[in-house]
Each structure stands twice: as C-alpha cells, then as structure tokens.
Amino acid sequence: AQSVTQPDIHITVSEGASLELRCNYSYGATPYLFWYVQSPGQGLQLLLKYFSGDTLVQGIKGFEAEFKRSQSSFNLRKPSVHWSDAAEYFCAVGAGSGTYKYIFGTGTRLKVLA
Amino acid sequence: NAGVTQTPKFRVLKTGQSMTLLCAQDMNHEYMYWYRQDPGMGLRLIHYSVGEGTTAKGEVPDGYNVSRLKKQNFLLGLESAAPSQTSVYFCASSYSASEETQYFGPGTRLLVL
Numbered sequence: 382a383q384s385v386t387q388p389d390i391h392i393t394v395s396e397g398a399s400l401e402l403r404c405n406y407s408y409g410a411t412p413y414l415f416w417y418v419q420s421p422g423q424g425l426q427l428l429l430k431y432f433s434g435d436t437l438v439q440g441i442k443g444f445e446a447e448f449k450r451s452q453s454s455f456n457l458r459k460p461s462v463h464w465s466d467a468a469e470y471f472c473a474v475g476a477g478s479g480t481y482k483y484i485f486g487t488g489t490r491l492k493v494l495a
Numbered sequence: 496n497a498g499v500t501q502t503p504k505f506r507v508l509k510t511g512q513s514m515t516l517l518c519a520q521d522m523n524h525e526y527m528y529w530y531r532q533d534p535g536m537g538l539r540l541i542h543y544s545v546g547e548g549t550t551a552k553g554e555v556p557d558g559y560n561v562s563r564l565k566k567q568n569f570l571l572g573l574e575s576a577a578p579s580q581t582s583v584y585f586c587a588s589s590y591s592a593s594e595e596t597q598y599f600g601p602g603t604r605l606l607v608l
Contacts, residue, residue: 390535415596417599422601422602423601423602424499424585424599424600424601424602425538425585425587425599426599427596427597427598430596471537471538475592475595482540483538483540483597485537485538485539486537487535487536487537488537
C-alpha cells in the first residue's frame with residue numbers, strides 16, 4: 382500500500398541553524414513528490430515539487446529537497462532557518478499520473494528559537 | 496484572483512444539525528477536493544470531483560455528501576453532524592490529476608457539540 386512517513390512530529394531549531402525534515406514514501410512507481418507548509422490558522426502552501434529530472438529541487442523561501450530513489454526519501458532542507466519558518470510541514474505523494482490521489486504524511490511541526 | 500476560498504471560516508454545530516461548506520475557485524480548475532485535518536493524522540480525502548457534475552468518494556466519505564453543480568464550486572454537506580466530525584476542513588483544487596499542484600483554501604474550523 383502507498384504511504385508517506387514523516388518520522389519527526391516536532392522539531393526545534395535555533396534561528397540561523399540548518400534544517401532537515403525527513404520524508405519517506407512507499408510507492409511502486411516513480412512518485413510525484415510535494416512539500417507543503419501550513420502556517421498557523423492558514424491553508425497549505427506549496428514549497429516545492431518533484432516530478433522527474435534533477436533530483437535536487439529548489440523551492441520558495443530558500444527551501445530545497447532531494448529525491449533519493451534508493452532510500453525512498455524526499456527530505457526537505459534549508460541552510461539557515463528564519464523565525465518566520467515556524468509552521469507545520471507536510472510531505473505528499475501524488476499516486477500516479479492521471480489519478481486524483483495525494484497521500485499526505487502526518488506532518489512535522491517546526492519550532493524556531495530566537 | 497482570489498484562488499480558493501471557503502465559507503464559513505468557523506462554525507459550531509449541535510449534534511444532529513446539518514450544514515453546508517462552500518468552496519469556490521477562480522482558476523478554472525477541473526479537479527476539486529475536500530479534506531479533513533485532524534491532529535496527528537495529516538490530511539485525509541473525503542470526496543473529490545474530476546469535473547462539473549461529477550463526484551467520487553475518497554478515504555473517509557461516511558457522513559458527508561458533496562455536489563459540483565458548477566465548475567467553480569464544490570459543496571460539502573453534513574446531513575446530521577456528529578462530534579467525530581469536529582475537524583478542520585480544507586478544500587483544494589488542481590488543473591488535473593495527481594501530478595499537478597493542489598491549491599488549498601484557508602480552511603473551515605468545525606466544532607460539533
């Protein structure tokens with residue numbers, strides 16, 4: 382069965398420190414991969430997505446993610462975190478071309494210390 | 496260009512009452528979705544639509560109905576609300592299928608007493 386795992390429920394980092402949020406997926410074919418961010422009381426906003434090609438993708442707000450097929454991972458990174466990055470982050474897999482389905486992870490809540 | 500909007504933002508219902516949540520998008524998207532978000536469970540798909548006049552069940556459809564009479568609108572109905580339906584509801588839309596970005600509304604917070 383298709384699934385997405387975000388193993389870290391909460392992460393706390395200091396402002397200016399680097400960040401890596403983990404995402405592992407289970408899917409038979411090459412997936413479509415997404416990272417979304419949800420600020421408190423807001424909807425989800427797309428950070429970046431991977432469909433094919435270069436496995437390192439750049440997104441908005443200085444985020445990047447790397448697709449590693451051998452590890453079934455799509456980890457999100459940022460070299461220097463800002464206080465405004467405090468939010469909840471969701472990894473999602475688009476389960477196949479022509480289907481409707483996104484599978485979301487359970488989210489990682491990021492806290493940033495000043 | 497408002498994107499995806501949801502009405503209302505917040506609602507309190509008593510058990511057994513009914514209500515309709517409205518989602519509207521102005522991006523001419525074919526696909527629309529209703530999700531619910533519960534703590535520790537991520538987003539779960541309730542119903543979706545692949546075009547005007549079509550609807551289909553998602554992962555957790557029980558207790559909900561939907562309609563897509565106009566391409567830009569997707570309505571989610573609760574005929575007889577239950578406390579288990581206390582949640583935050585998100586509408587989303589996309590141009591086509593799962594390879595496309597889904598655009599989300601700001602959410603509706605529903606409390607069923």
